[in-house]
Amino acid sequence: MLYQSTRNSVDKITSANAIVKGISNDGGLFVPEKMPQVSLEEIKQLSDMSYRERAKKIIGLFLTDFTAEDIDYCVDNAYTAKKFETDDIAPVHFLNDTTNILELWHGPTCAFKDMALQILPYFMTTSIKKCNIDKKVVILVATSGDTGKAALEGFADVEGTGIIVFFPEDGVSNIQKLQMLTQEGENVGVASVFGNFDDAQTGVKKIFGDKEYNKILEENNIMLSSANSINWGRLLPQIVYYFSAYADMVKAGKISNGDKINVCVPTGNFGNILAGYYAKNMGLPVHKFICASNCNNVLTDFINTGVYNKNRQFNTTISPSMDILISSNLERLLYDVTKDETAVEGWMKKLFTQGEYEVDNATKEVIKNNFFGGYCDDASTKETIGKVWNENKYLMDTHTAVAYNVYMQYVEKTGDKTPTVIASTASPYKFNEAVLSALSPETSFDGIDVFELVDMLNVKTGLKVPASLAELKEKKVRFDYKCEKEDMSKLVSQILKIK
Numbered sequence: 057m058l059y060q061s062t063r064n065s066v067d068k069i070t071s072a073n074a075i076v077k078g079i080s081n082d083g084g085l086f087v088p089e090k091m092p093q094v095s096l097e098e099i100k101q102l103s104d105m106s107y108r109e110r111a112k113k114i115i116g117l118f119l120t121d122f123t124a125e126d127i128d129y130c131v132d133n134a135y136t137a138k139k140f141e142t143d144d145i146a147p148v149h150f151l152n153d154t155t156n157i158l159e160l161w162h163g164p165t166c167a168f169k170d171m172a173l174q175i176l177p178y179f180m181t182t183s184i185k186k187c188n189i190d191k192k193v194v195i196l197v198a199t200s201g202d203t204g205k206a207a208l209e210g211f212a213d214v215e216g217t218g219i220i221v222f223f224p225e226d227g228v229s230n231i232q233k234l235q236m237l238t239q240e241g242e243n244v245g246v247a248s249v250f251g252n253f254d255d256a257q258t259g260v261k262k263i264f265g266d267k268e269y270n271k272i273l274e275e276n277n278i279m280l281s282s283a284n285s286i287n288w289g290r291l292l293p294q295i296v297y298y299f300s301a302y303a304d305m306v307k308a309g310k311i312s313n314g315d316k317i318n319v320c321v322p323t324g325n326f327g328n329i330l331a332g333y334y335a336k337n338m339g340l341p342v343h344k345f346i347c348a349s350n351c352n353n354v355l356t357d358f359i360n361t362g363v364y365n366k367n368r369q370f371n372t373t374i375s376p377s378m379d380i381l382i383s384s385n386l387e388r389l390l391y392d393v394t395k396d397e398t399a400v401e402g403w404m405k406k407l408f409t410q411g412e413y414e415v416d417n418a419t420k421e422v423i424k425n426n427f428f429g430g431y432c433d434d435a436s437t438k439e440t441i442g443k444v445w446n447e448n449k450y451l452m453d454t455h456t457a458v459a460y461n462v463y464m465q466y467v468e469k470t471g472d473k474t475p476t477v478i479a480s481t482a483s484p485y486k487f488n489e490a491v492l493s494a495l496s497p498e499t500s501f502d503g504i505d506v507f508e509l510v511d512m513l514n515v516k517t518g519l520k521v522p523a524s525l526a527e528l529k530e531k532k533v534r535f536d537y538k539c540e541k542e543d544m545s546k547l548v549s550q551i552l553k554i555k
């Protein structure tokens with residue numbers, strides 16, 4: 057299995073190469089040259105496997121330049137009972153006959169990013185060896201909150217690597233900020249950027265594309281790589297849990313093997329939902345993908361009209377990990393649908409220069425057939441959290457609630473009763489202030505210390521506080537870097553101690 061850029065179908069590289077590089081030199085994203093197929097018989101076999109065994113099976117289909125021992129090493133070290141609070145790793149909560157919640161937040165940072173970022177460092181170090189690289193690989197991350205912490209946790213003190221995370225100064229929750237600023241490890245750096253997530257992401261992409269700066273890094277024996285979902289090593293582990301959820305539903309008798317399901321995902325950078333779409337291309341029986349956005353509803357409009365237009369107001373919401381106007385992984389979807397690198401490159405150039413592009417009718421059609429797009433504002437998000445708690449005693453975080461709300465809109469519009477998997481992407485404790493105010497709309501939680509909020513949510517719901525959040529109280533803040541978006545490379549040099 058080889059990989060190519062979404063902007064060049066001629067040059068092919070190995071998976072190890074694609075993982076180390078992160079993003080293609082032409083600005084495109086790496087995609088597998090074809091999708092491996094998984095038969096219904098093989099899906100049935102997954103039902104009797106542990107999460108680790110399922111992961112080995114799916115990941116092995118893509119990383120054909122890794123040996124079976126390499127893959128065992130990566131999977132067995134990433135998905136351990138020590139790092140995840142449940143040995144199921146990604147359990148499905150059966151809420152009712154049609155609604156099934158895939159809980160992806162039992163990892164060390166309480167968000168679904170752990171599913172990929174716990175294994176990426178093992179992919180990365182294995183790939184570095186395979187590519188005979190003797191440089192230090194420095195991971196640059198732009199984060200809307202969850203990726204940053206999960207990447208720091210995954211890469212901390214991993215030999216031969218360094219990691220620097222940029223987050224928007226006013227765009228992350230208190231818990232997220234504390235989680236990052238208290239990160240331990242000798243090879244980590246954390247800085248905030250004056251701006252929003254898109255500013256941080258654009259700044260990081262600029263550093264990747266800055267030939268002169270990369271030369272300076274090279275002279276210092278450093279190369280850059282990415283842990284954002286533009287890296288193939290981020291997307292691949294996310295394909296696994298869609299198969300896993302399906303296998304769990306078959307096992308529990310919720311569906312028969314071969315039955316179609318819907319998949320509903322709270323979406324930002326389009327990585328998570330794209331992994332589900334790839335699973336469908338591999339043979340997972342999926343009817344519709346429900347793409348849920350918050351008020352930054354650029355994807356809702358795109359799915360409904362075929363016009364992608366980022367020229368609009370950027371909203372800061374209570375689901376900050378979805379406050380994104382440039383969904384990077386859409387490029388991979390467009391390539392998969394069109395197989396036309398020239399068209400994809402043209403659209404991406406237009407997005408860069410004009411902030412807008414429109415896809416052709418055939419592409420619109422395929423996207424409409426596969427995806428339903430909807431969005432939900434902060435008030436409805438809170439209402440949804442309150443409603444599901446009152447009716448089912450099931451507590452959702454703000455992102456998952458956006459997905460649940462949009463799923464309800466979908467059911468109302470279509471009457472579709474297909475069993476649906478909702479990707480639950482964060483622990484409610486991570487967004488405790490919004491969740492508390494959803495449960496007690498009359499009360500103000502303004503200005504209350506975050507740890508007190510954690511305790512209040514615990515008292516109110518009786519749900520266990522994740523160990524990593526409980527421990528946060530004792531941790532020291534280690535970083536105080538802040539910078540303008542123009543000065544991000546300067547800060548990288550400062551953190552890496554190069555002139």
Ligand SMILES: *Cc1c(COP(=O)(O)O)cnc(C)c1O
Binds near residue numbers: 202203285323455
């Ligand atoms: C990152 C994130 C999302 C968005 O996922 P994408 O892959 O960027 O679409 C949704 N919810 C939470 C909690 C996240 O951390």
